[in-house]
Amino acid sequence: MAKAGTSSFGIDYVIFGITDDEGNLITSDSGVSSTGIVLVDGDGQGATTANVTNIEAAGTEQYANNQVKRIAHGLSRPQVALTMLDLDLELSNKMLGYDMDKTGGAVLRNGSKPNVAMLIASHDFNNNYHYLGFANGEMIEAAMNHGTNNVNETDANATFTYQALAPIPDGIFADANGSSQPMKIWNSGLTGFDSAAMLKEVFGGYTGTDIVKSHVTSNATVTPSAKPSSSVGA
Template sequence: MAKSSTHGVRYIGLATIDDSGALLKGQSGLSDNGIYIIDGKGEGTITANITGLEQAGTPVYANNQVKLIQHGKQQPQVALTVLNMNNDVLNKIKGYVSDGKGGYVLSSGDKPNVALLLCSEDVDGTLIYEGFSHGEVTETGRNHGTDNNNLTRADATLTFQALEPLKADIFMDDKGVQQPYKVWADDEPGFDLNLMYKEVFGGFSDVQSLRIPKKFKTTTVTQTSASPTSVTAQ
């Protein structure tokens, strides 16, 4: 059974979806199959800090005592620091548009709908997945500093703000209410990598085409090559 303590970031996957919640692919999306794994030579995720999973309760008094505690809705955010992310993908998820001459500006239209999946692991190697099927990405600033005898890095710092799912039948709680955040452990009975990707990424159904970093331990896929690996459904 999965443990509560996790370590590291295995990878983060991203996709853009349309206003119906369907995955965008090709020129409209982030890759030919629609999914972009932040991984590659010199590329990856440095930090991914999730906040807003619950709101602090508000005590409600009656008869001179606290009778109940009210809780607000989830408002998750993910603060990301990424290393050498593909710039075209970065511009797409932020909503920057090309002028056709090498320049990009932030569109005054609606922000792109972005889905995000984060993979980490517990101390026993069980993979933990945290998913958001709909949200928006912002980059509020950039910090630059002079180089000296060392390089002064300016890695991209992004904020992903989760929204309610666009599809009507996903991320449901036991009361039939949709939530913006869902967590999986790959040792749970019934876990299915393919179904998870389908739910998070707007119906995505081509897990075999993904390039997943390092060895991959799940109940539904097997490692087929050295890092980064292709994954195949059993």
């Protein structure tokens, strides 16, 4: 197995789930599927961008004796700018918190948002899978922009902002001091990587089919343009 690297390329997929106020995965009609999670990779569907910001900020210098003696660090507050290609509208409505009626209409719920869990998968240049996990957060769609067709088709793909929150159950995404953090990273090239354990931690106790391992098996290897491929670690 090749060593894990920090550089990555592409977006392999994004997985979503919705949890309840206790942090447990919802598998009823209020959730995203009967299993509680969904890997967005249908016909004409997928993630175009997933840009993560605010992972951490530069510390605030504190002075004494005419020198910098201490640096104070604020909390991590990651946000993800997502662009999705033809995301299923019912799935989108559920994650954004729209109330749907029997006429096919939907109204954005006032005052509360669903607890959305998310896992983003890409590759490093040693052909390991690299994952960014968020066990709890809220999604907004701030705008819907449309333009007229002319000699070219004008497409309008959905853009979302995901604001990560601290995991709800204690012990999820915990650092060495026992404090839960809003984001966790994995790489299939690191010793002890366990995709089933990752899914369970990100998605509120999920114990269903390991769709991460299934995706690796069905897609074999992904070849970066800058390097020859090697076998994928799963």
